[in-house]
Amino acid sequence: MHKYKTLAALVATALLSLAGTASAQVAVTGGGASLPADLYKGSTDSILPANFSYAVTGSGTGKSAFLTDNSSLFSATGTVHFAGSDSVLSAGELATYNSTYNVPGDPNRYGALLQFPSVATSVTIPFNKAGAALNISDANLCGIFSGQITTWQGVAGSGRTGTLQVVYRNESSGTSELLTRFLTTVCASQNLAGTTLKQVNGVPRFSVQSTFKNLFVNNTAPATFVAAPADGGTSLYNAVFAATGRIGYVGPDVIPDLTDATRIATLRGFSPDEVSVQETLETIAPPSTVADLANPEKWVPVFTDPADGYPIAGYTNLIIGQCYRDSDVTTALRGYLARQYSPGTAGLNDAAIRAHGFIPLTQLWRDAIRNNLVLASADNGLGNTTDCNAIGRPQ
Numbered sequence: 600m601h602k603y604k605t606l607a608a609l610v611a612t613a614l615l616s617l618a619g620t621a622s623a624q625v626a627v628t629g630g631g632a633s634l635p636a637d638l639y640k641g642s643t644d645s646i647l648p649a650n651f652s653y654a655v656t657g658s659g660t661g662k663s664a665f666l667t668d669n670s671s672l673f674s675a676t677g678t679v680h681f682a683g684s685d686s687v688l689s690a691g692e693l694a695t696y697n698s699t700y701n702v703p704g705d706p707n708r709y710g711a712l713l714q715f716p717s718v719a720t721s722v723t724i725p726f727n728k729a730g731a732a733l734n735i736s737d738a739n740l741c742g743i744f745s746g747q748i749t750t751w752q753g754v755a756g757s758g759r760t761g762t763l764q765v766v767y768r769n770e771s772s773g774t775s776e777l778l779t780r781f782l783t784t785v786c787a788s789q790n791l792a793g794t795t796l797k798q799v800n801g802v803p804r805f806s807v808q809s810t811f812k813n814l815f816v817n818n819t820a821p822a823t824f825v826a827a828p829a830d831g832g833t834s835l836y837n838a839v840f841a842a843t844g845r846i847g848y849v850g851p852d853v854i855p856d857l858t859d860a861t862r863i864a865t866l867r868g869f870s871p872d873e874v875s876v877q878e879t880l881e882t883i884a885p886p887s888t889v890a891d892l893a894n895p896e897k898w899v900p901v902f903t904d905p906a907d908g909y910p911i912a913g914y915t916n917l918i919i920g921q922c923y924r925d926s927d928v929t930t931a932l933r934g935y936l937a938r939q940y941s942p943g944t945a946g947l948n949d950a951a952i953r954a955h956g957f958i959p960l961t962q963l964w965r966d967a968i969r970n971n972l973v974l975a976s977a978d979n980g981l982g983n984t985t986d987c988n989a990i991g992r993p994q
Contacts (some may be wrong), residue, residue, distance in 0.1 A: 625927035629681035630654030630673040631661015632773050633832045634720060634850035637955060638682060644951040648935055655830065658686040659771020659809055665918055666696050668709070669991065678993050680902055680928055682918045685773020685850075686809040688714050700982075709992050710922030713966045713981065715896035716914035717939070719869035719880050719958035722777045722896060723854055724864040724911075725839045726846040730759045732860035734868055737910075739790045741786035744778070745794040745803070745814075748822035751844065762823075766838045766847035768812040769826035776809040776914040778848050783807050784903035785910075795821060851956030854873045866910055874958060875908025882906075885967035893979050915957075922983055922991030929982040933973060936981070942967040 605886040627648075631634045633655045639645055640653035647653055647705050650772045654673035656664070665682035666674035673679065693712065728751055739755055742748035744765060751850065753761035782805040794801035794813045807813060812820040820826070825845070827835035832849040839847040846864075851857055857872040874880070878931070883900035891897040899916050917936075940960075949959040959969075975982045 602968035611626055615694065617768055619769075623769040624902045625650060625925065625931055626677075626681045627651045627928060628670060628673065628675050628677060628956050629679065629683065630656050630664060630675075631660075631683040631918075632658045632685045632915055633706045633830070634658075635683055635718065635772050635852065635955075635957070636832075637852050638718070638952065638957060642717070642955075644954055646951050647947045648931070650931065653683070656669070657768070657829065658684040658776070660714065662688065662692065662918065666692060668676065668700075671932045678925075679871065679920070679930075679993065680923070681932065683717070683915060684918060685720070686771065686776045687901065687916065688712070688895055688918065690896065693895060704728065706989065708990050710920055710987055711893075711915045711979070712895050712918060713898075713921050713972050713979070714721060714916055714918045715815060715898045715972055716900070716964065717917045718915055718952050719874065719876075719951065720777075720915055720959065721851050721857075721874050721909050721956075722774055722781075722848050722853055722911040722913075723857065723871040724846065724866065725836055725854065725862060726841045726864055728759045728761070728763075728844055728846075729861075730757065730861065732865070733757055733759075735859070737785045737867070738789060738878050740866065741805070742780060744782060744821065744848075745791045745796050745805070747791055747794050749823055762844045764842070764845045765821075765824045765846050766827050766835055766842050766846075767820060767824055767827075768835060769810075769812065770829040771809045772811070773809060773848055774832065774848060775811040776807060778911060779805055779811070779814065780807045780901060780903055780913070783946065787860045795819075809906045836876060844897070849912075856954060857956060869909040871911075872908050872956065873909045874912045875957065876961065878907035879905040879912050880958065881961055881963075885964055886971075887979075898968075903936065918982065920992045921979065921983065922987035923994075924991040926982075926994075928992075933975070937969070938974045940973055942966065 628726045661682040662684050665679050668679050670679050719856050751761050751763050786805050791803040794803045825932045827838040832853045835847050835849050836853045840846045886892050886897040945951045952959045971977050973982045
């Protein structure tokens, strides 16, 4: 056992050393999801290397910038090398990319996409109404975010009165997608009559949406709802606390204290720092078949209604190309990913990940990503010489 641990450590050290050589030579451009933005860049313990940029645009814009290689969406120039997204690449997005940038036989093709989870996250429910600790039931959460509940006395056990106002993300956001995926499942049996949710078989229903307002008829949120400024989770959190009676949803990184149930609601009695790893994160295994290993859709597990712990949970993901014409970019990305998915029972970035309110991947997932997508020797690995011979994202 000691021999294998030592070998793993040597591999990680060698890869990190290689990354350090490249980091001084090449700028790596990326951006997207606001949920992990402080973890990625801008804090003293951020995990992206110094030569990596990260523009905070929201998941939808981040995916678009990467898929179309449009760096202007990141207020940058040149090639877009990676994106962060809490929103999973759809089959349609992948098909459009492949028919445009990855046509077999095209000498200018970019090559395949790689998509995989970065860290696990909760979606918190901050609220601004003084009172005791607040636990919100599934039924009341459905009522709040559908617009059916518009007063605090409508929230069972809240001990509060007055107008309740929902603050939502106006832009395409993976945080909205994580929230609406949960609501779509748990609210399926709820009577949501009288709301303006789009109907399914004549009945108002939630649906999985990365743009929150698209839940509603004419893609218009109820008049009582308030759109947060379109520049990330911090703005939504600040908008919630800009006026009494407001409630919203945001990632854990912007929350001062995840256990303060007088400002951050518990759900099913659990605070957002109590996601059950065993009942949630370990319930889905990494891909294993040849076809699934090559399919980016199979590399991001999604959760709808976990059996235990805080229930609104999921992953924020990284999207990269398998092939880059600039080998220094490949080396820099592999070096960062070697650290993020380092071997052993504890990842090298785990302390920073936890400090920002996120949850590191399980070792099973970390090993699977490293061994199948990061190493060049893997069939679907970053920079695989057979797949990437003379092709890749432009320099």
